[in-house]
Amino acid sequence: MPDVPSPYVYAALLATFSFAGTARAELPAPADFSVSYYVTDESGEFVRPMVERDFYSSLNRARCECGQQVGIQVQAKDGAELDLAAKIQAFVGTECAEAESSIVGQFLRCGALADALAATFAQGVTGAFHPAFLASGVDPSSPTRDVAGAETILGNACDGLFEGETSLWMCDPGANNTAGCQPEEFFYGPDSALSQLSAIPTLKFDFQPPLLDVENLTVEPGDGGVELHWDLPASGDIQGFRVLCEEAATGASPGLDFPTPELAEVPTSNHYFTAGNLCGDRPFSTVKAAPADVTDPGKCGNGVVEAGEACDDGDDNGPAGLCDESCGLRVSPSLHALDWDHVCSDHLPFSSKGAAIHGLENGKTYNFVLVSYDVFGNPRVHGRVVAATPDESFPGVGGGLEGEGCACAAGDSGGPGVLSLSLVALLGLARRRR
Structure with missing residues (x-):
């Protein structure tokens, strides 16, 4: 973690920070504080400051x-006009000012x-929090609200359709005579005009x-x-694609x-991320969450893998999917889990309508899966597996493109068509991110 100043000496702080005495001062200004965020490793240690x-x-x-x-x-x-004897509370989450004073609310x-x-805060406050705190508030049953508390219970974990922006x-x-923080007592947050100016x-x-x-x-x-081809949606928030493949008979990766x-690393938006690829079955940290409701519990097709099921892709279950109508796998478990070993292509930009995959063995049948992902790297699997068997009697793929294991965009639109699609996609993305 970054260096934290040693315990303060009161006289020294008085020389650095203005002191308001016994009279209640105005609220601090956002510009009085510096807030830095850090990327952490598996142990929660700070690795580097976050960048844009x-x-x-x-x-x-x-x-x-x-x-x-x-x-x-x-x-x-330094030079912040603070009442050093005043209390300051700091929170992590969404709409904290409204939530703090609402008995029953959204x-x-x-x-x-x-x-x-x-x-x-003059010395510096350093900590870390689970990403789930950004999206979900603390469940009313939780015995504590501490972001570092092992017993803190959130209303939801990470499996909700959450997206947003906060600080x-x-x-x-x-600041007033009412217990706790009221909305008007918040001076730092993403909804504050002063905060935005700062x-x-x-x-x-x-x-x-x-x-x-x-x-x-x-x-x-x-x-x-092989060459794969597909039709693009008219809009949306797809950042790019990867093609995944396996040997149909064994489920083995081709080793590309x-x-x-x-x-x-600093994100490039050229990869997708899954928990299996990032941490396997050993999460770096955990947080408790209230039990989530399951629609049609015990029924294949509800999107939740339950007892007796090998998979459940919800509406994508079917005879052409990765998971069949009986919640049985049609591909290897590792391909279904989008294991990175099965990746057979480079990043393909969102305007791509196809890809050429080289480096496959003639006479061997392969399964192929297309994965799209957004700018954050959240993946979506196309619910149809396609298979093909390369053969030396066929022409080469990709218009003669060379390079073992290469995946090249095939059939990208050119000229105004790309611009038109890009604008539509960006508009769709903007609508989603509001």
């Missing part, structure tokens, strides 16, 4: 399911990061896959490879080497 791409495209469902914590440091700036109360004297929230609970960093999060899917996926065999994204 982290703020806007890193917090996906997989990072939430793996519990890759968000590091944070809050520091009062939002649950936010997780608590700190409840301390302003003098403590740290700070308030002065003693360029407060906000965190975008998105735990849901692309809203729309491609159609009419087909595959054509060639010499040592496409590097996996590193846990702490």
Whole structure:
């Protein structure tokens, strides 16, 4: 973690920060504080400060399911006009100001990061929190609201269709005579005009896959490879595609080497992320959540894998899907889990209408799956598996493109068509992100 100042000496703080005495001062200004966010590793240790791409495209469902914590440091700036004896509370969540004072409302109360004297913030407050706190408030049954508390219970975990943008929230609970923080006592948060003028960093999060899917996926065999083609949706928030493949007879990966994204690297939006690929079955941290309701419990097709089922892809179950009508697998478990070992292509931009896959063995049948993902890396699997058998009697694929394991866009639109599609897609994305 970054260095935290040593315990303060009261006289030294008086020389640095203005002191309001016994009279209640006005609320602090957002510009009085510096808030920094950090990318953490498997142990929750700070690796590097977040940069703009982290703020806007890193917090996906997989990072939430793996519990890759968000590091944070809050520091009062030198010269800040603070009443050092006043209390300051800091929260993590969505619409914290409204939730804090509502007995019954749309939002649950936010997780608590700190409840301390302003003098403590002069030293610096450092911590970390599970990404689920950004999207979900604390369940009323929870015995604590502490973001670091093992017993804190959230209203939801990471499997809801959550997306939004928020930041740290700070308030002065003693600014008026009402107990606790009231909306007018919040001075730092994403909804504050003063906060926005102070360029407060906000965190975008998105735990849901692309809203729309491609159609009419087909595959054509060639010499040592195949070509896949599909039709694009008219709009949506697809950032790109990857093709996954396996040997149909064994479920083995063809061994085409496409590097996996590193846990702490700056996101490029050229990869998809799953919990299985990111942390396996060993999450970095966990958080408790109230039990989620299951629609049609015990019924194949409800989208939840239950006792006796190998898979359940909901509406995508079927004779051509990865999971059949009886919730049995039609592909290997690792391909169904989108294991990165099965990736057979580079990143394909959202305007791509096809891909050429090289480096396959003639005479061997392969299954192919198309995965789309949004700018955050949340994947959506096209619910149709296609199969083909390369053969030396067929022409080469991709218009003579070379390179073992290469995947090249085939049939990309050119000229005004690409621009038109891009604008429509961006408009759809903007509508979703509001």
